[in-house]
Amino acid sequence: MVVLGWVLGLALGFLVVCSGLLRWNEVRFRKKGLPPGTMGWPLFGETTEFLKQGPSFMKNQRLRYGSLFKSHILGCPTVVCMDPELNRFILMNEGKGFVPGYPQSMLDILGKCNIAAIHGSLHKAMRSVMLGLINPPVIKDQLLPKIDEFMRSHLSSWSGRIIDIQEKTKEMALLSALKQIASIENGPLSEALKTEIFQLVLGTLSLPINLPGTNYHRAFQARKKLVGMLRDIIEGRRASQCSYNDMLDSLLKNDNTTKVKLTDDQIIDLIIALVYSGYETVSTTSMMAVKYLHDHPRALEEIRNEHLKIREGKSAKDAIDWNDYKSMSFTRAVIFETLRIATVVNGVLRKTTQEVEMKGFVIPKGWRIYVCTREINYDPFLYPDPLTFNPWRWLEKNLESHQHFMMFGGGCRLCPGKELGIAEIATFLHHFVTRYRWEEVGGDKILKFPRVEAPNGLHIRVWDY
Ligand code: HEM
Numbered sequence: 163m164v165v166l167g168w169v170l171g172l173a174l175g176f177l178v179v180c181s182g183l184l185r186w187n188e189v190r191f192r193k194k195g196l197p198p199g200t201m202g203w204p205l206f207g208e209t210t211e212f213l214k215q216g217p218s219f220m221k222n223q224r225l226r227y228g229s230l231f232k233s234h235i236l237g238c239p240t241v242v243c244m245d246p247e248l249n250r251f252i253l254m255n256e257g258k259g260f261v262p263g264y265p266q267s268m269l270d271i272l273g274k275c276n277i278a279a280i281h282g283s284l285h286k287a288m289r290s291v292m293l294g295l296i297n298p299p300v301i302k303d304q305l306l307p308k309i310d311e312f313m314r315s316h317l318s319s320w321s322g323r324i325i326d327i328q329e330k331t332k333e334m335a336l337l338s339a340l341k342q343i344a345s346i347e348n349g350p351l352s353e354a355l356k357t358e359i360f361q362l363v364l365g366t367l368s369l370p371i372n373l374p375g376t377n378y379h380r381a382f383q384a385r386k387k388l389v390g391m392l393r394d395i396i397e398g399r400r401a402s403q404c405s406y407n408d409m410l411d412s413l414l415k416n417d418n419t420t421k422v423k424l425t426d427d428q429i430i431d432l433i434i435a436l437v438y439s440g441y442e443t444v445s446t447t448s449m450m451a452v453k454y455l456h457d458h459p460r461a462l463e464e465i466r467n468e469h470l471k472i473r474e475g476k477s478a479k480d481a482i483d484w485n486d487y488k489s490m491s492f493t494r495a496v497i498f499e500t501l502r503i504a505t506v507v508n509g510v511l512r513k514t515t516q517e518v519e520m521k522g523f524v525i526p527k528g529w530r531i532y533v534c535t536r537e538i539n540y541d542p543f544l545y546p547d548p549l550t551f552n553p554w555r556w557l558e559k560n561l562e563s564h565q566h567f568m569m570f571g572g573g574c575r576l577c578p579g580k581e582l583g584i585a586e587i588a589t590f591l592h593h594f595v596t597r598y599r600w601e602e603v604g605g606d607k608i609l610k611f612p613r614v615e616a617p618n619g620l621h622i623r624v625w626d627y
């Protein structure tokens with residue numbers, strides 16, 4: 163009886179403390195004009211619910227509070243915006259106080275000149291340099307032949323084997339970027355860079371605790387090594403008389419053709435940004451396209467026909483060219499449908515630099531805004547029967563130009579690598595579907611949140627087509 167009394171007393175005490183803490187956290191962030199919502203626990207907020215329940219946490223909160231609600235996630239007071247109009251407004255109006263709001267861990271590791279860490283005139287300058295490196299004419303004349311050459315060799319000798327397509331597409335995105343940026347071919351240097359870059363990527367989504375053994379600490383060390391290696395490559399280039407005709411050559415060119423001159427530190431952070439931004443998006447979309455094509459034989463047949471037609475009149479060694487790439491309308495549709503249904507990008511983060519008013523609510527300065535673009539991917543008005551993989555929908559309507567098409571962001575941060583990313587995935591699919599048949603080995607799980615990944619890999623058995 164006494165024990166029961168103690169247990170009940172403890173439980174009651176615990177409940178009182180918990181509700182006291184929750185209440186304290188609500189009061190702490192109470193401010194007139196804020197959108198409705200809950201702030202969760204002191205320090206942790208609602209991060210656990212957000213990471214565990216993911217999209218269903220968002221949906222439930224939206225049902226209770228509407229499409230603009232407050233929360234406390236990933237260490238920051240945050241306003242979650244699930245209203246497509248408002249999301250567009252935020253992306254289009256960086257100048258009105260909505261700068262990128264990525265976690266400190268990410269900014270620390272990607273460098274202080276990283277494109278996501280800067281805004282205003284420096285952002286404009288870095289972005290224009292970047293666009294000069296990866297715009298459609300450059301893709302057409304310089305990058306597409308390199309991508310084609312890379313894909314041929316990366317996809318060689320898969321026949322008769324079981325491969326982990328997740329691992330292969332990750333390597334593909336990274337090694338293809340290294341080839342385009344600094345003509346780095348497969349070998350000891352690319353292996354050394356790969357090790358550091360994989361480590362760096364892991365640390366960008368971690369708690370910023372710089373203690374040995376943490377992902378953040380390891381990523382910091384990886385950044386140091388990576389910066390050292392890139393500096394050596396830059397010095398080697400300056401000492402050499404050779405011309406490489408790659409992105410690094412353009413960045414180091416000391417003539418008047420480029421309007422903006424970057425420092426070596428800026429060049430290094432720009433290279434890291436290029437590798438980092440294209441790595442996960444391109445690899446995940448490629449992996450998921452393989453998965454959806456496997457599960458939808460009619461789509462596979464149509465995409466294969468599109469690519470076999472391109473090969474007609476070409477010898478096995480002939481590379482695809484810009485006209486071939488432009489003719490891949492079904493492939494482009496498959497890529498968009500994959501991005502949509504897998505939700506490779508859930509949203510983007512912004513931070514307010516001043517108090518801003520939205521829909522009658524007031525967001526204080528310094529709050530984070532989670533521009534959640536995920537829900538629009540499943541809007542039945544825009545995408546009828548939204549849970550069905552249906553690439554043909556992209557051919558019927560010009561959905562790519564729709565104002566709510568935000569898979570590549572929008573406004574002055576619209577993805578500069580959009581066309582390059584699509585060209586890489588399309589070239590990968592070209593070689594994959596024309597050379598191979600495949601089936602899943604089975605049993606591999608795919609997680610969709612917080613990032614799309616197969617925790618134990620996605621294994622497929624591959625044969626010659
Ligand atoms: C399927 C492929 C891709 C998808 C879905 C994608 C998606 C996005 C999105 C949603 C943003 C907006 C981020 C924001 O507003 O904060 C973005 C920005 C960016 N992307 Fe991509 N991306 C892809 C491929 C690439 C590639 C291949 C590169 C580089 C070669 C790249 C480089 C960048 C850079 C540098 C930014 C930042 C732009 C800025 O802040 O001005 N992306 N991307």
